[in-house]
Amino acid sequence: MLYASGSPTPFDFGSQTLNTESTPAVFTIKNTGKGVLNITSSLVISGTNQGEFAIKTPPGTSSIAAGDSTTFSVVFKPTDPASTVKTATLTIPNNDGDEGSYTIQLTGTVAETISITSFTPGEGIIGTEVIVNGSGFSNDMGVAFKNVNGEFVFSDLLIVESPTRVRVAVPYGAVTSTITVMNNLGQAESTTQFVVLTITSFSPAKGPVGTEVIINGSGFSNDMGVAFKDSAGAFVFSDLLIVESPTRVRAAVPYGAVTSTITVMNNLGQAVTETTFVVTPKITEFSPPYAPVGATVRIKGSNLNGTSTITFNGITATVKNIDQYTVETTVPAGATSGPVVLTNLEGSTQAMFYVSPNITSLSPNTGKRGDEITVKGQNLENISSVTVNGAVATYTNTDINTIVLTVPTGATIGDGFIVVKTTAAGSDSAAFTVLESTTLPVELVEFTGKSNAKGITLTWKTASEQDNAYFEVQASQNPAKEEFRTIQRVNSKVTNSSSVTSYEALDATAAKGVVTYYRLKQVDLNGTSEYTKTIAVKNIASTNTPILVKAYPNPFGENQNLNIRVEAENAGNMTVVLYYVTGKKAFEQVFSVESGVSYIELPLSITTLSKGMFILSTELNGETTTTRVVKQ
Incomplete structure (x- = not known):
């Protein structure tokens, strides 16, 4: 098309998408005169929208001979969305004296499209209002952010102020992401991300104080805080806070926190979890x-x-x-x-x-060095040591509630305690008397107590006595907690004797319905003394049939066991002890007997008992009996 200089008909580039460049339009300058046509300076684009057009290629020569021509090209590259139609003037300076500088009008139309050029602010929390600038905005448009899965979440608040400006609110579920606008013209995405402070998940869902919780979301920063709530609803902040990235933080459940939501906060604001973190006990x-x-x-x-x-x-x-x-x-x-x-x-x-351990009984509660003692109670386990009157004893834990110990050679003679100490639960003790391991000046063959209407009658028999001055009858309500007291003195009937001598004493002060513990203190003429074993008697006047014990065969042979026939009104555990006449224990075992008649076999055939006379003692339900047996 031939364009005359200054023609009002412009060269029209047609429609062009914003921020794109058109196909170059090629123009030809032809010298139709007889002389040389010179282009005196560079081509110039001027006018209202001069920046929307550009010289793509300049003329091939600035001096055109008569009849010759040269070409140049121009492009349309709109960048300003402010107006749709763009115009400018192209000027070709030359030496043509008739026409002077040659001008061509240029025009082009910006194609209708949608775009984002900027947004403000660049960060915030859910609900923050954002102004988005661009082009092609319309009332039927949508504005979307993205969630943690990269899916669109659309803003509910949308105010289109103009084709180039819209107001939106950051929607629920949005994370740090680009902003996308869309309508019938298409869609456009921002070149930068909007930073959203939000929590998308946390793990674990429950745990006690001190539990490390991983919180996922976006917009996290090194200056942020993570808070739980206390029972009053006030914030309690985590002391352990490790920001691994803008989308992940580690925090410990703080002391004082109760089941509540988790809140993160920084200069962008606050974000709260949808669900509560359960703080367990x-x-x-x-x-x-x-x-x-x-x-x-x-x-x-x-x-x-x-x-x-x-x-x-x-x-x-x-x-x-x-x-x-x-x-x-x-x-x-x-x-x-x-x-x-x-x-x-x-x-x-x-x-x-x-x-903690609890000792309930000792069997027996007196003994000489080398004797075996059975300790009963509760929680007699995890033992670190057992001592008898201060000396460490060897022992066997037969079960959680039983210890069998041997009175150590270093145990102090006299009254003291058996102490059981555990590794982690403390200790307990019970009163115990260590007896002299010498030949007794008095051979005691029987010591019993019975309740009657007057009190408790104590009887005992000696098989022999040597330089015996007197007996002290001693009593205690609780030997583990209180000392024995002397309630009566009984003088020796014979001082020296090799025949059986019987004694009797009455405790008229014994409380009704209460168990009282008794022992004898035997005192020689020279003042030395020995203690007998302790017996327990309950002061209940009773017409119950006494316990009848018969041992057979008596005498018994080298390879024979000794049998016992027991006739008792009430069942219980019977302690059977066999003593040498010197008082040394030869055998001890506890047997269960029924009410009525029971038969017990003592396994003596497997022991190394020497031949001679022995004292057989039984104790059942607080009643003690003794009898003599002989091994041939």
Whole structure:
């Protein structure tokens, strides 16, 4: 097409998408005169939208001979969305004296499209209002952010102020991402991301104070805080905070936190989890750290409020809720060392608790060095040492409630204690008397006590006496906690004798219905003394049939066992002891007998008993009997 200089008809580039460049339009300059046509300077584009057009290639020559021509090209590259039609003037300076500078009008149309050029602010939380600038905006457009899965989440608040400006709110579920606008013209995405402070998930979902929680989301920063809530609803902040990336942080559940949502916060604002983190109970200590059955124990820790059950190694205990950090309980009967499990609505927690030992009986509670003593009680386990009157003893743990020990050679003669010490649960003790290991000046063959209407009658027999001055009858209500007291003195009837001598004493002060423990203190003419074994008698006047014990065969031979016929009104455990006439114990065993008649066989054929006379002593339900037996 021929364009005359200054023609009002422009060269039209047609429609062109914003920020793109058109196909170059090639123009030809032809010299139709007779002289040389010179282009005197560079081609110039001027006018309203001069920056939207550009010389792509300049003329091939600036001097055109008559009849010759040269070409140049121009492009349309719109960048400003402010107006649709763009115009400019192209000027070709030359030496043509008739026409002077040659001008061509240029025009082009910006194709209707949608784009984003900027947005502000560049960061915020869910609900933050963002102004998006661009082009092609319309009332039917949508603005979307992205969620953690990269899917579009659209803004509910959308105000189109103009084709180049729109207001939106960051939608629920959005994370740090680009912003996308879309309508019938297509869609456009921002070149930068909008930073959203939000939490998308956390793990684990529950745990006690101190649990490390991984929080995922976006917009995290090194100056951020992570908070849980306490029972009053106030923030309690995590001391352990490790920001691994803008989308991941590690935080520890702080002391004082209860089940609540998790909040993250920084200069962008605050973001809160959709669900709560369940803070489960945690035991941190016991007060006291160990205790016997029946003792009160305070369990301390965190989130202990609302405790419903407490068990000691499987045995249910009482519950007394004090506050969020303390629960009180009592060590239940039958409890043994093991885990204490506490449960409330939030979950369970457990910690190791040691139940202290409890000695309930010694059999016998007196003995000489080298004698075997059976200790009964509860929780006699995890033992670190057993001592008798201060000396360490050897022992065997036959079960959790029984110890069989040997009185050590270093045990101090006289009254003292057997002490059982455990590795972690403390110790317990019981009164014990270590007897002299010498030939007795008095050979005691019987010592019994019976309740009657007047009190308790104590009787004893001696097989022989040597320089015997007198006996002291001593009594105690609880030998483990109080000393024996002398209640009566009985002078020797014979001083020296080799025949059986009988004695009797009455304790008229014995309390009704109470068990009293008795022993004899035998005193020689020179003042030396010995103690007998201790017997227990309950002061209940009774017409019950006495226990009848008969040993047979008597005498018994080298390879024979000794049999006992027992006739008793009440069943129980009978302690059978065989003594040498010197008082040294030769055999001891506990047998279970039934009410009525029972038969017991003593396995003496496998022992190394020497031939001679022995004292057979039995004790059942507080009643003691003695008889003599002979081995041939």
